[in-house]
Amino acid sequence: MFMLKYIIRNLFRHKLRSVLTVVGVAVAVLAFGLLRTLVGLWYAGAEHASDTRLVTRNAISLVFPLPISYLDRIRGVSGVSSVSYGNWFGGIYIEEKNFFANYAVEPRTYLALYPELVLSEKQKNDFILDRKGCIVGERLAKTYGWKVGDLITLKGTIFPGNWEFVLRGIYHGAEKATEERLLLFHWSYLNESVRQSFPSRADQVGFFMIGVKRPELAPEVSLAVDSMFKNSLAETLTETEKAFHMGFIAMTEAIMVAIQIVSYMVIAIIMVVAANTMAMTARERIGEYATLKTLGFKAGHLAGLIFGESVAISVLGGVLGVAATFPVAHWIEVELTQYFPFFSVSMETLLLELLAALSVGVVSGIFPTWRGATIRIAQGLKRIG
Structure with missing residues (x-):
């Protein structure tokens, strides 16, 4: 003492x-x-990735697209429970400093693959039924003061022009780590517009999201999908969602x-x-x-x-x-x-x-x-x- x-x-x-x-x-x-x-x-993002989701992209680089016609063939692979698809849109809200991720996706299957994006049934149905509809995360909505029913206009970079969307839902994350700064809209809306303006870029997707029945089937499904499109004009690379995220992290x-x-x-x-x-x-x-x-x-x-x-x-x-x-x-x-x-x-x-x-x-x-x-x-x- x-x-x-x-x-x-x-x-x-x-x-x-x-x-x-x-x-x-x-x-x-x-x-x-x-x-x-x-x-x-x-x-x-990598740590919280699902072990039952796979990402299929072009084997050369993510910037090269894949034909939408691959969809049905991927669905037929043994061990696959569901498949969705989409494109990185890269739109800008008002000015370049307002950066946030925005994707064109197939809404019904995408939301089924991502149950951590919690949305009321009404808002989910409104989004699915409205071709020009979109949903955003709660944090993103708070940042810009958006509410359901608002009209949101994004300036296209990869896909030029002004793109208008009606906000049909605001989701919140099931977990604290869930990304709440996303804007999702209909891939069909993007594709129809692209078909009119840039026909050669129509009917193409940036990625396929694959749900597998059990985590242990992931390597087998990945190999089967990539083997299916080997020596094609657009070969694929399929990897787990965690490996996909780690690929981006490796760059930095x-x-x-x-x-x-x-x-x-x-x-x-x-x-x-x-x-x-x-x-x-x-x-x-x-x-x-x-x-x-x-x-x-x-x-x-x-x-x-x-x-x-x-x-x-x-x-x-x-x-x-x-x-x-x-x-x-x-x-x-x-x-x-x-x-x-x-x-x-x-x-x-x-x-x-x-x-x-x-x-x-x-x-x-x-x-x-x-x-x-x-x-x-x-x-x-x-x-x-």
Whole structure:
């Protein structure tokens, strides 16, 4: 108990230095946690992908289409429960900064394949029956203030022109990770317009979504579909939904690795800062440590005092950083909802934040502890006066 009281009294003997060190550790821990969460969110789409859904696209690249005539042949593959299809539309709402994903899909089969898009039966039927109808996610609707019945106009990029849609439904995600920033409309509406303006681009889709009866059938179905169209004018590549997402993530993997490296560098830098602070503290108190030794304190007692102070300062900063993580994460989720569907910090990240803070205290306290514990009484007493 005496040792604990001594450590607490020593914590803020040099108030400004200690406060700055605590704040520095807190900021470093906060940055570490937010960067780790950001990396985790980047992989969230792949982690939450269904293991009973496959994606079939052109084997050369996603930018090359597939004939809609493949649909019936894919349906006939053993193990396939349902098939849907669609195109990336790439429309812009008013101006380019208003970016969000928009797809032309076959509504009935697509919604059946994606039960996580929760829509009332009335809105679902209204969407299916209206050729110019569309549905959007709840977050997207809130962003632009849309409500059911509104007329939405998108400027086509891949498919030129102004495209008008009637908002027939607003879905919400069954899970927090479900994307709520999508706009979906009828593929038939797109195809009919394309047939009139660009006949050569009609009756083509960007992808087929395949539902399999059981997850273990996925490799067999993938092989069967790709074998069916081998040596055709449009060969296919079929992969699980998770692998499809990971293909996009791989394009930016170097950025994610860089972010992870930065998160660890932040902790390394604050270790150096904290170590310098504790070294200054130990150097200033050399005379006190020598005096304590003359009073009977052992090297172990001094080591406990110095090391305990280092760990206490770092842990205090770590707790402050963890506490700040929640309001900052909430602010990011609310203010940057256009970029992050959710920004939830996991318990694992919080524990790693505390572990990082503890590591800072341990590492930064090693040298000052060794120096204070091994100081000779005569050498230390020279510093007095």
